[in-house]
Amino acid sequence: MGILSFFFGSIAVAPDRADWVRAEQFAAYIKTAPYAALATAINSALLTYAYWGESARSVLIVWSYSALLMACYLMINSMRRTASAVISERILNRIALHSGCVGIIWGVLFAVLLTSGDEQGRVLTGVVAAGMMCGGAFFLSVLPKASFAYITPMALGVVVGALGAGQSAFAAGAIMIVVYALLLQRGVTWLADSFVSGRIKAVALAESSDVISLLLHDFETHSSDWLWEIDADGHLNRVSKRFAEAVMRPRETLEGEHFLHFFDDAYAEQLQEMFDHQRPFRELIVPVEIAGERRWWSISARPQINEADELTGYRGVCSDVTDAKAAEAKIAYMAHYDALTKLPNRTTMTTALERAVERSKTAGEQFAVLCVDLDKFKSINDTLGHPAGDTLLRGVANRLIDCVGAHDVVARFGGDEFVVLKTRVEDIDEVEFLGDTIVDALLEPFDLNGQQAMISGSVGIAFAPKDGDSAEVLLKHADLALYRAKSNGRGRTQFFESSMDEEARKRMAVEHDLRRALYEGDELRLHFQPLVHAATTDVIGYEALLRWNRPNGDVVMPSDFIDVAEETGLIVPLGEWVIRQAIQEAAHWTHKANVAVNLSPIQMKNPALISTVVQALAATGLPPNRLELEITESVLMQETDANLKTLHALKDLGVQIALDDFGTGYSSLNYLRAFPFDKIKIDKCFVEEMEVRNDCRAIIRAVMSLAVSLGMRVTAEGVENERQVELLTAEGCVEMQGYLYSRPIPCDQIAKSDAVASVIAVPADTLKRSIKRLA
Ligand code: C2E
Ligand code: CA
Ligand code: CA
Numbered sequence: 001m002g003i004l005s006f007f008f009g010s011i012a013v014a015p016d017r018a019d020w021v022r023a024e025q026f027a028a029y030i031k032t033a034p035y036a037a038l039a040t041a042i043n044s045a046l047l048t049y050a051y052w053g054e055s056a057r058s059v060l061i062v063w064s065y066s067a068l069l070m071a072c073y074l075m076i077n078s079m080r081r082t083a084s085a086v087i088s089e090r091i092l093n094r095i096a097l098h099s100g101c102v103g104i105i106w107g108v109l110f111a112v113l114l115t116s117g118d119e120q121g122r123v124l125t126g127v128v129a130a131g132m133m134c135g136g137a138f139f140l141s142v143l144p145k146a147s148f149a150y151i152t153p154m155a156l157g158v159v160v161g162a163l164g165a166g167q168s169a170f171a172a173g174a175i176m177i178v179v180y181a182l183l184l185q186r187g188v189t190w191l192a193d194s195f196v197s198g199r200i201k202a203v204a205l206a207e208s209s210d211v212i213s214l215l216l217h218d219f220e221t222h223s224s225d226w227l228w229e230i231d232a233d234g235h236l237n238r239v240s241k242r243f244a245e246a247v248m249r250p251r252e253t254l255e256g257e258h259f260l261h262f263f264d265d266a267y268a269e270q271l272q273e274m275f276d277h278q279r280p281f282r283e284l285i286v287p288v289e290i291a292g293e294r295r296w297w298s299i300s301a302r303p304q305i306n307e308a309d310e311l312t313g314y315r316g317v318c319s320d321v322t323d324a325k326a327a328e329a330k331i332a333y334m335a336h337y338d339a340l341t342k343l344p345n346r347t348t349m350t351t352a353l354e355r356a357v358e359r360s361k362t363a364g365e366q367f368a369v370l371c372v373d374l375d376k377f378k379s380i381n382d383t384l385g386h387p388a389g390d391t392l393l394r395g396v397a398n399r400l401i402d403c404v405g406a407h408d409v410v411a412r413f414g415g416d417e418f419v420v421l422k423t424r425v426e427d428i429d430e431v432e433f434l435g436d437t438i439v440d441a442l443l444e445p446f447d448l449n450g451q452q453a454m455i456s457g458s459v460g461i462a463f464a465p466k467d468g469d470s471a472e473v474l475l476k477h478a479d480l481a482l483y484r485a486k487s488n489g490r491g492r493t494q495f496f497e498s499s500m501d502e503e504a505r506k507r508m509a510v511e512h513d514l515r516r517a518l519y520e521g522d523e524l525r526l527h528f529q530p531l532v533h534a535a536t537t538d539v540i541g542y543e544a545l546l547r548w549n550r551p552n553g554d555v556v557m558p559s560d561f562i563d564v565a566e567e568t569g570l571i572v573p574l575g576e577w578v579i580r581q582a583i584q585e586a587a588h589w590t591h592k593a594n595v596a597v598n599l600s601p602i603q604m605k606n607p608a609l610i611s612t613v614v615q616a617l618a619a620t621g622l623p624p625n626r627l628e629l630e631i632t633e634s635v636l637m638q639e640t641d642a643n644l645k646t647l648h649a650l651k652d653l654g655v656q657i658a659l660d661d662f663g664t665g666y667s668s669l670n671y672l673r674a675f676p677f678d679k680i681k682i683d684k685c686f687v688e689e690m691e692v693r694n695d696c697r698a699i700i701r702a703v704m705s706l707a708v709s710l711g712m713r714v715t716a717e718g719v720e721n722e723r724q725v726e727l728l729t730a731e732g733c734v735e736m737q738g739y740l741y742s743r744p745i746p747c748d749q750i751a752k753s754d755a756v757a758s759v760i761a762v763p764a765d766t767l768k769r770s771i772k773r774l775a
Contacts, residue, residue: 008189068102068105114158114164114170115160134156225317230314234275275303338412371479443491458492512571527545599630609650714735
């Protein structure tokens with residue numbers, strides 16, 4: 001404790017409170033000031049009376065008396081001036097100054113009276129001095145500075161006077177006075193400190209009670225919550241207006257009603273248990289029935305205990321959380337169900353699968369995961385619109401539900417992807433039967449808002465526990481089986497086989513490496529295989545065939561990577577590269593042979609295809625009619641209109657269009673009428689078997705005659721021996737391609753090839769003539 005705080009107090013007052021505290025101090029001082037003035041006057045009068053008649057002293061007394069009056073005047077004056085003003089530090093300092101002045105006047109008086117007076121007078125002066133000091137300290141107890149300024153000169157006056165009297169008893173009295181003065185001032189400091197801290201506490205309390213009442217008011221007016229109160233027996237007390245509104249009943253009918261009557265038995269019991277154990281509780285969510293409607297309340301409360309430690313009841317808040325609860329339920333629903341079909345979603349299916357896996361491990365249950373995918377969903381969406389697509393998906397969902405048993409689960413994973421979990425399987429035949437049932441069910445026509453639509457679906461099946469021991473693996477395997485089902489021709493069922501895993505891994509590796517080969521490596525090459533005029537063995541053109549030379553020296557054939565490139569979309573940049581490269585090579589050929597480039601159906605969908613072709617032709621100056629683009633029938637099967645538009649645009653450029661692999665797949669002579677092809681390429685499978693199978697020859701004959709009547713050229717692919725040449729020539733086929741003439745060769749061998757003497761593009765009318773001749 002510092003010397004200053006010993007004399008003047010140690011309570012630190014926050015700046016924003018200081019004015020207020022000073023005002024309180026000032027008010028307390030003003031209250032006592034008149035009594036102080038009165039006491040001073042009485043003391044002055046007593047002393048005047050006691051020393052009356054002693055001339056020198058009388059002058060002194062008159063002086064001190066008038067000085068006293070002046071001090072009183074100053075005090076009253078300062079009171080008047082400051083009564084209603086803000087009390088600054090300066091005003092308190094002025095009070096201290098006045099008190100100091102009064103103290104000095106008295107101190108001087110005491111000193112004079114004590115030095116010069118007789119024994120009796122000294123005793124009287126001592127008594128008055130002690131009384132004045134104590135009284136002053138009492139009246140100035142809230143203002144330690146003023147009290148210090150007042151007491152100190154008085155004490156000094158007494159000390160000086162007592163020492164001046166020259167008696168040892170007075171010296172002892174002087175020491176006592178000093179000790180009293182110190183104690184008095186210390187007492188004042190204590191009183192002042194406790195006054196100030198008391199006032200500060202009072203302010204804080206007043207403020208906080210203001211805040212509480214403000215908050216309560218706000219709660220009552222703005223909050224949707226309400227307060228409730230029950231007695232020790234659970235009966236409602238002082239029912240609030242809002243509570244009455246919440247239960248939709250008049251307030252007076254609620255008073256005294258048992259609180260638990262609002263709740264179902266189970267919840268009432270739960271609450272009763274809280275009450276019995278006098279437990280506080282927070283945000284207990286309970287249902288209530290109000291006007292026939294089920295609502296949800298969130299209740300919080302704490303027990304009320306009296307001084308005798310007895311429960312007097314409960315008090316708390318309550319709010320209606322029905323909307324929040326509904327939103328929560330909706331979110332929970334959305335997290336687990338598909339909004340369109342109302343089927344469980346992937347999350348729910350995964351959980352169901354995990355349970356099935358668990359049962360399979362513990363109870364040996366067999367089950368199956370069936371991945372179902374619609375084969376032509378996208379085209380339905382594109383042609384009939386999304387509302388029709390949505391109707392179709394709902395229809396599919398219903399049919400799938402009809403196909404499965406009560407313990408099975410049907411889920412939609414998004415798009416046209418559905419997954420069925422068949423549980424409790426005794427025999428794998430049941431699964432196969434279900435797969436076939438689903439395929440058949442999907443083949444039935446759908447009624448889409450008045451329009452009939454035919455689709456088909458493929459099913460991939462994983463059988464557990466044989467094909468996997470986790471939900472993830474089973475789904476992956478069923479998906480691989482589905483992939484195989486689709487690539488095997490759609491509308492079919494396929495069980496998972498372990499080899500599919502290995503294939504999938506290979507596919508991923510191929511994709512990764514192919515991407516690198518395309519964008520970073522120099523690993524792609526074009527080989528060219530000549531198309532030959534059978535009679536003259538002149539080369540008419542070359543077909544560009546892609547080769548992938550891997551860094552390890554392996555040469556990968558297209559059959560091993562074109563599929564992956566198509567699945568991943570890599571075929572688009574890959575195909576562009578082939579187009580540019582083939583055209584660039586052909587532009588260098590001195591013999592002016594045609595160049596044929598294979599186009600994937602995926603490339604046909606790419607809007608940049610035409611500009612790629614145009615740019616490549618323009619950049620090299622290759623005449624468009626030297627470029628042949630080979631497409632397969634599948635191009636005419638999907639998105640026919642858009643693809644036909646692209647084909648016409650290419651043909652308008654002067655580019656020739658060939659129908660490749662004719663006779664495989666869905667082969668229909670109708671495709672030949674769909675577009676004015678420049679050429680048909682008869683697939684090698686017919687050529688291969690034409691020596692032994694008459695039907696193959698018949699087909700070739702039919703194609704030849706149709707081509708002639710439509711003005712199209714024909715190339716036979718896969719010609720490997722002279723006998724085939726003979727038979728094909730007999731059918732009127734002139735252009736041939738096959739190992740008999742040449743395998744595909746790297747481009748640098750083309751220019752050197754002596755086989756290429758001259759090049760004749762055989763016009764259609766020459767062809768017609770030669771066929772007539774043969775017939
Ligand atoms: P494709 O268009 O039918 O090409 C002819 C395929 O038959 C070539 O196989 C060729 O080497 C092979 N071939 C030629 N003569 C004979 C023969 O006498 N006997 C037998 N058995 N085969 C013969 P390749 O080069 O493996 O190409 C396979 C397929 O890959 C091509 O079939 C084509 O569909 C596709 N392909 C190749 N290059 C490209 C390309 O750049 N883009 C696209 N989209 N597909 C390509
Ligand atoms: Ca081809
Ligand atoms: Ca072909």
